Amino acid sequence: MTVISILTRLDTLCKKYEKYDLEKQGGAQDSSNDAFLKLYKLMESDIEAALQKSSDASIEKNRAAVATLNAEVRRAKASMRNEISHLQKLAHKKVKGVTKEELAARPDIVLGLVGKIEAIPEGTIMGIKPKGGKPPAIPFEIKMDGVNPEDLIHPEQYQDTEESKGFREVVQKKKGKQDEGLEVISEGLETLKNMAQDINEELSRQVPLVEEIDSKVDKAALDLGNTNIRLKDTITKLRSSRNFCIDIVLMCVVLGIAGYLYK
């Protein structure tokens, strides 16, 4: 019995006896009334997923995959931050079946959740090794998320500093080098294009000649075949057994005459 068949059987059994599953029933009943709990559970599962992704990113060797995973983690954190405000509103609502102490504890739970979200590692760029002669690593963490409300409060972050000016110059130089490289490539491509067009014309010139050769060779092959057949017929006629016998008989006659004459 394979693992897969065991699993499928398990699934069918569970589905069959679902109605006896108290925990699920109880949970479903609770969540149908309590939007806070629903959202809380959702956010917990999202945090789990984000943590999983970030641990994968730390193990992953392929840089592109690491970058993608980090970007996904950051996106998840941003969406969760947006949900937190909604959760905070729900935390203050009165819900049936929830005690007063539990209600009072909900805002703390929310804050705990916020802490958990912020704690998820998202692979910042602090790990760049500074190479000799280049300016140090980017001073500000590059935020790929939406507008952070903190940025609006602290606009000084976007003013030019010496470091950022230096960085801009480096970027311009690199762009210049890229442009030079691209020019070289474009020249090469133009040469290739011209050569390809000339080859194209030459080939179209050769096409009718090759077709003519083809038809002439076909004709010659046909003629050869015919000639071979005729040759074969002629040879068989020449060397037919009847002629052979006649030749032998005549030769015997000649020999006989010669022998008689010598005698």
Added chain:
Amino acid sequence: MNYEKLKDAEKMLKEANKLTKLSFARWSADWAEATPLYEQAGLAFKLAKETAKAKEAFEKAAMGQERLLSPWQAAKHMEAAGGLAKELGNWTEVADFYKRACELYAESGKPQPGADALARGARALEDAVPDEAVRLYLDSCAILEEEDKEQLAFDTYRAATNLYLKLQRCMWLWSRFEDAANMLLRWGLAADKCKAIQSQCKAYLSAIITYLYAQDLKQAEQCHVDCTQIDVFLQSEQNACAEKLLQAYREADPEEIKYVVSKSSTIQHLDHMIIRLAKQLPTGDMKAIASASGNIQDNELDVNNCIC
């Protein structure tokens, strides 16, 4: 061993001559016997470097093949004789032999090898009698055009154009430029018939450059106007290059001309003779050229005004 082969060849030639010479005893020449002897003798003389005798043998062999109603073989022998005549320096004979070979090829129903034969003859005569060579090139192109085989004429056109430009360099006759440009335009026409767009546009651009080199801006512009009537050329990058060049000429700016020529990859892919011309642009006095074309235009305007 060479000496023996030479002796054999002489013997064969004598034998063949005897067979073909009409005399009291012989009323008709035996070409069937004589022709193979002539061919072998010719080959042997050629190997022994007896050019004159080889040429004579091949001539007779060609005549024999003609009498034997085999014009193809006759043409081949005529070409061989022509090649040998070139080595001897008999230029008139060279031209005659190759022309006869072409006729024989045409007789045998294959005009294209005839055109090739004329082109080969022209190449042989290029250095010695260039005018005759040019005539042969033109005849060759004409034959191929009649047979709708213009694509095969491209090489001949190129050779003829190069010859004209070479002649101009040696003799410094301005008319040669016009001839060269005409040849290029004919080349463009042939390319148009067989839809060889790349060659066509290159030919037109080369013609414009040739006119500019000849310091004839007016002709160059007229040529450009004519060529732009053709859609294919209008949309090509060769046209863009030509426009830039003519604009630079109108502004009489030598630096701009040199810049256009050096930066343009289109010009770098033309024939090497044309590239050489282009690199020497601008020739002559820019202002004189620009004003010459400008004055002529002004005169035309005045005439129009008078009529109005």
